[in-house]
Amino acid sequence: MQSDNDVVVCEVGLRDGLQMLPQFFPTAEKIAWIRAECNAGVGEIEVTSLVPPKLVPQFADSDEVVRSALDMPGLAVVALTPNLKGAQRGLALRVNKLNFVLSVSRTHNIKNVRREREESIADFQRISEMLRPQLPDNRPRLIGGLSSALGCAYEGRIALDEVVDCAVALAEAGADEIMIADTVGYADPSLVRKTFQAVRAEVGSLPISAHFHDTRGLGLANVAAALECGVRRFDASLAGLGGCQFVPGATGNIVMEDLCFMLDAMGLRTGVDLEKLIGVREIVARNLPATLLFGGLARAGLPRGYAPTTRHTEA
Amino acid sequence: MQSDNDVVVCEVGLRDGLQMLPQFFPTAEKIAWIRAECNAGVGEIEVTSLVPPKLVPQFADSDEVVRSALDMPGLAVVALTPNLKGAQRGLALRVNKLNFVLSVSRTHNIKNVRREREESIADFQRISEMLRPQLPDNRPRLIGGLSSALGCAYEGRIALDEVVDCAVALAEAGADEIMIADTVGYADPSLVRKTFQAVRAEVGSLPISAHFHDTRGLGLANVAAALECGVRRFDASLAGLGGCQFVPGATGNIVMEDLCFMLDAMGLRTGVDLEKLIGVREIVARNLPATLLFGGLARAGLPRGYAPTTRHTEA
Numbered sequence: 001m002q003s004d005n006d007v008v009v010c011e012v013g014l015r016d017g018l019q020m021l022p023q024f025f026p027t028a029e030k031i032a033w034i035r036a037e038c039n040a041g042v043g044e045i046e047v048t049s050l051v052p053p054k055l056v057p058q059f060a061d062s063d064e065v066v067r068s069a070l071d072m073p074g075l076a077v078v079a080l081t082p083n084l085k086g087a088q089r090g091l092a093l094r095v096n097k098l099n100f101v102l103s104v105s106r107t108h109n110i111k112n113v114r115r116e117r118e119e120s121i122a123d124f125q126r127i128s129e130m131l132r133p134q135l136p137d138n139r140p141r142l143i144g145g146l147s148s149a150l151g152c153a154y155e156g157r158i159a160l161d162e163v164v165d166c167a168v169a170l171a172e173a174g175a176d177e178i179m180i181a182d183t184v185g186y187a188d189p190s191l192v193r194k195t196f197q198a199v200r201a202e203v204g205s206l207p208i209s210a211h212f213h214d215t216r217g218l219g220l221a222n223v224a225a226a227l228e229c230g231v232r233r234f235d236a237s238l239a240g241l242g243g244c245q246f247v248p249g250a251t252g253n254i255v256m257e258d259l260c261f262m263l264d265a266m267g268l269r270t271g272v273d274l275e276k277l278i279g280v281r282e283i284v285a286r287n288l289p290a291t292l293l294f295g296g297l298a299r300a301g302l303p304r305g306y307a308p309t310t311r312h313t314e315a
Numbered sequence: 316m317q318s319d320n321d322v323v324v325c326e327v328g329l330r331d332g333l334q335m336l337p338q339f340f341p342t343a344e345k346i347a348w349i350r351a352e353c354n355a356g357v358g359e360i361e362v363t364s365l366v367p368p369k370l371v372p373q374f375a376d377s378d379e380v381v382r383s384a385l386d387m388p389g390l391a392v393v394a395l396t397p398n399l400k401g402a403q404r405g406l407a408l409r410v411n412k413l414n415f416v417l418s419v420s421r422t423h424n425i426k427n428v429r430r431e432r433e434e435s436i437a438d439f440q441r442i443s444e445m446l447r448p449q450l451p452d453n454r455p456r457l458i459g460g461l462s463s464a465l466g467c468a469y470e471g472r473i474a475l476d477e478v479v480d481c482a483v484a485l486a487e488a489g490a491d492e493i494m495i496a497d498t499v500g501y502a503d504p505s506l507v508r509k510t511f512q513a514v515r516a517e518v519g520s521l522p523i524s525a526h527f528h529d530t531r532g533l534g535l536a537n538v539a540a541a542l543e544c545g546v547r548r549f550d551a552s553l554a555g556l557g558g559c560q561f562v563p564g565a566t567g568n569i570v571m572e573d574l575c576f577m578l579d580a581m582g583l584r585t586g587v588d589l590e591k592l593i594g595v596r597e598i599v600a601r602n603l604p605a606t607l608l609f610g611g612l613a614r615a616g617l618p619r620g621y622a623p624t625t626r627h628t629e630a
Contacts, residue, residue, distance in 0.1 A: 156620030185611070186618040188580035189539045216618075217573035217611035218580075220536040224504045252611075258532035265503035265533075296500070296532035296567075303501040303531075305471030 007268045008233045009260060010044035011037055012211070013284070014065075015080050016253055017241025018058050019049060025287055027061040031068045033283045037238065038072045040276035041310070042256070045069065046078040046099060046235070050086030066093045078143075082113045087127040090140055098131075099179070100124050101145040104166050105152035108183070112147070121169050128174030144170030145179040145211070150195060151186025160198055167199045177207045177233070182222065185215025185252070189225035196229040209233030212254050214240060214294070219254035220262055227266075234259060239281055240294030255295040257281075261302075264309045271310055274302060322583045323548045324575060325359035326352055327526070328599070329380075330395050331568055332556025333373050334364060340602055342376040346383045348598045352553065353387045355591035356625070357571075360384065361393040361414060361550075365401030381408045393458075397428045402442040405455055413446075414494065415439050416460040419481050420467035423498070427462070436484050443489030459485030460494040460526070465510060466501025475513055482514045492522045492548070497537065500530020500567070504540035511544040524548030527569050529555060529609070534569035535577055542581075549574060554596055555609030570610040572596075576617075579624045586625055589617060 014033065018025050034045055047069045053060035062079070069077045070093075078097040081087045090098045102120045103109035109117050124144065131139045148155075149163045167178050180199060187195075192210075200208060210226045210233065212219045223234060235253065242253035260272045278298050285293060329348065333340050349360055362384045368375035377394070384392040385408075393412040396402045405413045417435045418424035424432050439459065446454045463470075464478045482493050495514060502510075507525075514523060525541045525548070527534045538549060552568035575587045593613050600608060 151618055153619055156618065184618070185615065188577055190581040215611055215615045216576055217570060218535055218577050220533055221539040221577060224536040224539050255532060261531055262503055262533050262536060266505040296530055300500065300530045303466055303471065303499070304468055 004232070005268050006232065007263050007270050008043055008209075009256065009263070009270050009272065010046060010078060010209070010233065010235045011042050011238060011256060012046045012235045012253060013237030013239070013241040013256070015046045015049050015059075016235075017237045019056060020242075021058060021288070021291075024058060024060075027064055029283060029287050030061070030065050033238075033280065034065070034069050034075075035072060036280040036283055037277070038069075038075045040280055041270070041272040042277070043074065043271055044076040044078055044097070046080060049080040049082075050089045051082060062089070063093060066095055070094065070096075081127075084123050084126050084130070087130065091131065091134070094138075095140050097143055097177075098127070098140045099143040099145055100127060101147050101181075102166060102170065103147045103152075103183075104158050104163050105148035105155045107154040108148040108152050111154070117166070121166075121173060124170055124175075125173040132174065141176040142174060143177045143179050143209070144173070144175030145181060146170070147181040147183045147211075149180045150182040150191055151184060153184045160195060163195055164198050164202050168202050171203045171206055175206065177209060178203055179209045179211055179235070181211035181235075182213055183211075185213040185218070187212065187222050188218055189221050192222045192225040193229055196226055196231060200229065207233060209235065211235040213242070214252045214254045219252075220258060223254065223259060223262065227268075236260075238277075239284055239298070241284065241288075241291070252294060255297075257295045257297045261297045265306075267309050269310050273310070274308060319547070320583050321547065322578050322585050323358055323524075324571065324578070324585050324587065325361060325393060325524070325548065325550045326357050326553060326571060327361045327550045327568060328552030328554070328556040328571070330361045330364050330374075331550075332552045334371060335557075336373060336603070336606075339373060339375075342379055344598060344602050345376070345380050348553075348595065349380070349384050349390075350387060351595040351598055352592070353384075353390045355595060356585070356587040357592070358389065358586055359391040359393055359412070361395060364395040364397075365404045366397060377404070378408060381410055385409065385411075396442075399438050399441050399445070402445065406446065406449070409453075410455050412458055413442070413455045414458040414460055415442060416462050416496075417481060417485065418462045418467075418498075419473050419478050420463035420470045422469040423463040423467050426469070432481070436481075436488065439485060439490075440488040447489065456491040457489060458492045458494050458524070459488070459490030460496060461485070462496040462498045462526075464495045465497040465506055466499060468499045475510060478510055479513050479517050483517050486518045486521055490521065492524060493518055494524045494526055494550070496526035496550075497528055498526075500528040500533070502527065502537050503533055504536050507537045507540040508544060511541055511546060515544065522548060524550065526550040528557070529567045529569045534567075535573060538569065538574060538577065542583075551575075553592075554599055554613070556599070556603075556606070567609060570612075572610045572612045576612045580621075582624050584625050588625070589623060
């Protein structure tokens with residue numbers, strides 16, 4: 001049972017962090033990364049994107065990665081899907097969550113998935129209808145993700161009405177969770193508060209999660225603002241890997257280690273053992289020797305005498 | 316006249332950023348840095364530390380730097396002083412503000428200024444008495460700074476009572492402003508809220524400023540928390556330079572550019588032209604080619620179509 005002091009963190013580095021990389025991250029190493037982070041107490045991991053391997057060779061090993069992740073105890077295995085076809089694969093693979101992303105920015109939606117927003121919403125509806133006949137415990141939970149919801153590299157500011165309209169459309173189409181994403185790191189704490197409050201007012205008790213990028217250094221300030229709005233689900237990536245291949249300069253998800261440290265220091269329970277989490281960086285470092293790994297906690301270490309809120313017990 | 320939407324930002328890179336450097340930053344280049352940042356609209360700059368040149372050769376040029384800075388229109392020139400002797404120099408130089416730092420951590424105070432806290436407070440009292448006979452418009456404003464107030468690399472957690480007691484002691488001894496510093500980047504938004512609210516409750520209407528380090532990535536999240544407590548004065552350093560020479564791993568003030576962007580994006584007026592501010596980095600870069608310059612805004616640029624809250628007009 002979740003209390004208001006529990007926060008779910010979802011690792012997205014294997015999807016958002018790897019999708020831009022020209023080199024293939026070896027399958028066994030992806031699985032080692034997932035296992036190590038699961039062992040550190042991270043409860044949700046977006047392990048892949050269910051796109052055609054020809055489009056993104058990085059995700060050619062989706063089936064194998066998902067199957068291995070599903071064997072790990074207590075882990076919610078998330079896969080991104082841009083369309084019905086990916087969702088069908090996800091259902092067949094029995095992933096725990098399907099993350100469907102609609103861009104609130106019309107231009108970004110076209111660049112990202114080559115279709116109008118209305119077509120994406122219709123596709124989401126079809127996915128939802130496909131999942132509905134499944135037994136509730138047996139079907140993937142469906143995340144309705146809103147990307148570029150807090151600004152767009154093509155369109156600039158996004159009208160709040162449009163964000164709310166898109167959230168309502170996905171909620172009515174059967175989303176189990178609404179995810180609001182600052183894809184290009186344009187958000188600030190004021191905009192976060194306005195947006196999350198407005199969406200909350202329209203989607204009832206549906207869980208809302210936040211996906212922030214640290215492009216301009218405001219990522220954790222935005223998390224703090226979302227926490228005040230009651231948000232208790234956050235995406236992040238180990239060492240701040242990530243970006244979006246279709247928007248210029250959109251580097252860096254918020255750093256998982258720093259996020260977990262902030263939450264833990266604030267007295268919130270993430271389930272994550274901070275020292276173990278820092279240790280997982282080694283897997284990323286050895287596979288991506290040329291990639292800059294971000295993160296203050298890993299550089300500076302825990303404060304002297306730090307008493308963690310989350311005391312992790314080995315599964 | 317200040318409104319609740321106005322925020323004062325104070326550049327501390329010339330003091331906090333340079334004090335650890337082994338190489339001397341040329342005097343003319345310090346002055347160029349101050350001038351450029353003043354032209355970008357930064358209203359306060361801590362230009363030096365009034366310590367014996369033998370102790371910190373970096374500040375051997377204090378007099379010349381202060382005199383040049385005092386010629387710049389509209390700039391409040393701040394100098395750090397560890398003791399009465401430095402304050403006497405500051406008074407003779409006619410600096411606008413004297414920043415006296417007391418460490419709430421007993422151990423850090425001894426390491427930093429080689430005396431007990433009580434001796435530092437007595438020294439502060441003597442400085443205050445020295446300044447009192449001066450005409451109000453003619454004397455430096457006296458900042459009572461509390462370092463290691465949110466955690467200490469030697470002592471770990473600092474009891475909130477001790478922070479409040481030190482703040483009250485400096486307020487009663489005549490401080491014009493109380494500055495609360497997270498010298499080693501141990502703070503989180505919850506601790507910031509508790510601490511600033513507790514100090515606020517005891518020091519009446521005295522202005523309170525915040526000095527945060529970004530050691531573990533939480534700097535701007537802590538700013539956002541302090542803003543909610545009504546704090547409207549923040550230290551920061553260009554490109555996140557800085558640290559404390561007496562505490563291990565205490566690298567990095569919050570990044571001035573990212574701070575100003577966050578404040579401006581939130582609709583607060585800093586007086587700072589963001590593009591001009593980014594331009595000042597070039598002066599630091601050419602003088603410190605081996606130093607890592609932090610900052611998301613400088614890397615990613617302003618969001619597309621960004622409409623600044625602060626529209627800077629040339630003086």
